[in-house]
Amino acid sequence: MIQIEAAGLVIRIENRYDYVKNLCREYLTDENRTPDITVAVTEEEIRKEIEKAPECFFGDGYAEGVVVYEKISNALPKYDAFVMHSSVVAVNGEAYCFAAESGTGKSTHTRYWKEVLGDKVTVINGDKPIYRFQNDQLLAYGTPWCGKENWQTKTSAPLKALCLLERGEENAIYPVDAFEMLAELSHHFHLPGGGQVDMPKLMDLIDRMVTIVPVYRLRCRNDVSAAQEAIRYFNLEEE
Amino acid sequence: MKIKEGYIIKKLGAGYVVVTVGQASKDFNGMIRLNTPGAFLWQCIQDGMDTREKLTEAMLKRYDDLNEATAAEDLNEFLDSIKVALED
Numbered sequence: 001m002i003q004i005e006a007a008g009l010v011i012r013i014e015n016r017y018d019y020v021k022n023l024c025r026e027y028l029t030d031e032n033r034t035p036d037i038t039v040a041v042t043e044e045e046i047r048k049e050i051e052k053a054p055e056c057f058f059g060d061g062y063a064e065g066v067v068v069y070e071k072i073s074n075a076l077p078k079y080d081a082f083v084m085h086s087s088v089v090a091v092n093g094e095a096y097c098f099a100a101e102s103g104t105g106k107s108t109h110t111r112y113w114k115e116v117l118g119d120k121v122t123v124i125n126g127d128k129p130i131y132r133f134q135n136d137q138l139l140a141y142g143t144p145w146c147g148k149e150n151w152q153t154k155t156s157a158p159l160k161a162l163c164l165l166e167r168g169e170e171n172a173i174y175p176v177d178a179f180e181m182l183a184e185l186s187h188h189f190h191l192p193g194g195g196q197v198d199m200p201k202l203m204d205l206i207d208r209m210v211t212i213v214p215v216y217r218l219r220c221r222n223d224v225s226a227a228q229e230a231i232r233y234f235n236l237e238e239e
Numbered sequence: 240m241k242i243k244e245g246y247i248i249k250k251l252g253a254g255y256v257v258v259t260v261g262q263a264s265k266d267f268n269g270m271i272r273l274n275t276p277g278a279f280l281w282q283c284i285q286d287g288m289d290t291r292e293k294l295t296e297a298m299l300k301r302y303d304d305l306n307e308a309t310a311a312e313d314l315n316e317f318l319d320s321i322k323v324a325l326e327d
Contacts, residue, residue, distance in 0.1 A: 178252030179272045186270060199260045203249040210252045 019061025126151030
């Protein structure tokens with residue numbers, strides 16, 4: 001058993017394999033604290049996870065990690081929090097998130113931000129950050145589950161903008177409405193497979209998010225210029 | 240007409256959206272966008288108005304500048320958009 005702290009929550013994980021403990025090493029917290037969330041995974045759930053995508057088999061421990069995070073994400077809405085499949089960076093203490101279908105170029109775009117802004121940019125999480133409302137702000141939090149690039153920082157920052165990435169011949173950035181965002185991202189709000197999430201509560205959180213965080217379409221050429229354009233749009237070039 | 244179990248309406252920004260919960264999410268995994276008049280009609284059906292006549296009447300009462308022909312047209316369009324959420 002391990003206990004971690006992520007997004008301000010103490011999470012107890014009744015893990016079977018060391019993989020999860022190793023993955024979470026930066027987030028471990030005192031085992032005597034009272035957990036907000038407790039998750040346990042059965043062997044059967046691990047088998048099922050492996051059967052879903054045998055070609056992505058990276059070991060039983062890895063599969064356990066996937067199911068653990070699915071269960072954590074299903075438990076989050078109660079704490080005004082959710083997982084949204086996205087890459088999120090912090091610049092000058094504020095967070096910008098990029099969401100898109102897998103393969104559209106979230107990681108590549110994030111890499112371009114690093115290229116343009118250097119040390120000024122911190123990747124909070126490259127793949128599956130937790131977003132949580134705290135005092136009327138929506139904060140993006142680092143978590144151990146962060147995709148194959150392994151980009152994550154144990155930190156948080158208020159979310160300033162949500163960008164829907166799309167590939168295109170020309171760069172463009174413009175506001176889009178909430179429905180367009182949700183229609184595109186609905187299946188990114190909780191990890192697929194569980195189906196145990198409190199949907200009405202999750203919808204309330206998404207409504208709250210679009211009320212305070214502007215949503216943009218960010219059309220990107222496949223080079224650094226799209227990141228430059230967005231960085232200019234958000235006035236992040238100067239201190 | 241009646242709305243199927245598991246189809247719920249939620250506010251989203253300036254509009255509304257119908258999503259599914261529980262068992263219904265296995266049949267329909269998408270979402271339906273509704274504007275304010277659409278949300279009004281959804282509520283009417285939930286309140287038990289189960290015929291086109293009752294719904295048209297409610298629309299005419301609610302929207303002063305609406306005539307019967309347009310109301311019928313708008314209602315058809317609305318019912319078509321929420322078809323998946325209606326019991327046969």
